[in-house]
Amino acid sequence: MTVPLALLGLLEREPSHGYDLKRDYDAYFGRGKPLPFGQVYATLARLARGGKVLVGDAEPGAGPDRKRYVITEHGVSELATWLAEPVVSDPHLQSVLFVKVVLALLSGRPAEQYLDTQRAAHLRRMRELTEIKRTGSTIDALLADHGLFHLEADLRWIDLTTARLGALAREVTR
């Protein structure tokens, strides 16, 4: 989960209220999936219990939003460690698709058609992302690009697999 670490990162800039953290999170990372307030406060409470943030005194007024949160040394070091670690490469789709392809070949189903359908779905998503890039902000464009490059990598794999279906079929139905 990147939410706690993203909040720590936002907090490192300056002590902030939960409301400000949510607003900035949504603006930078939210893309159509805003962070619920409940999750913001629950996460901050957990970070506080773990000694990664301090909760300031409630300012005059009512409601949880009156509290200001401050990152601790421990929080900063956890954030720094996380930032420096490479993200786990996720070959998720490929493995699911691979299982489908092999099963299709084993059962004499049209593996090539399944791959074509996946290809069409990927390209449709790529068209949507391209449209977002064309019309959106730089943040939108960079996030869309990330998706586009991943989808493109999958598509290359799909192309290669399509081209090697004959060999794969011989190997798995031996």
Place this chain on the structure above:
Amino acid sequence: MILEARDVHFSFGSTPALRGANLAVAAGEIVAVMGPSGSGKSTLLHCLAGILVPDAGEVLFAEQRLDALGEVARSTVRRDRFGFVFQFGQLVPELSAEENVALPLLLGGAKRPTALARAREWLVRLGLDGLGQRRSGELSGGQEQRVALARGMVTGPEVLFADEPTGALDSLTGEQVMDLLTANAREHGTTVVLVTHEPRVAAYADREVIVRDGLVTPLTLGATP
């Protein structure tokens, strides 16, 4: 349908390149043609554009049998109504970049100053300011390709045929070129047939088809039986 290939067969000597290809393109549509190397993409493009005449089958442009026209009539259609960006050997080496871009206008009877002024506008749009006087040998591969693109679009053609138009460009320049090409095509209702092996380029199109072994496979999400 503004453009249609019906059961098109074409062989280079004994090498079959198209074996019954079908493709229908609606006016204003941007279609990406993808597929493995050697599958017949360029051949299909050349048949659709009236550069090659199929051995069998029909090619229709604006409800007219393009393949049934003589060479002279076909070259008139190509000059007046089509724009081209080819995969190889694009620019005339003796001419400057500017003159290369102006060429289709000059061939269509435009006055030289008008043609050159239009050419310069396109060079600017494609980020080639100040390179208009250079010959093709004095341009980088990517710059040359952008000059070829400008030449393909300068006449405001009804159909633009583009064969790997971003092949020599880095991804950022390729994207800028595709942005420009598609925005311009959508604004003017230009139909585009775009051959590319890059999914990111194909993603600028309205839809894609795949050519495999000389046949066209349309890609649909509902293909699974």
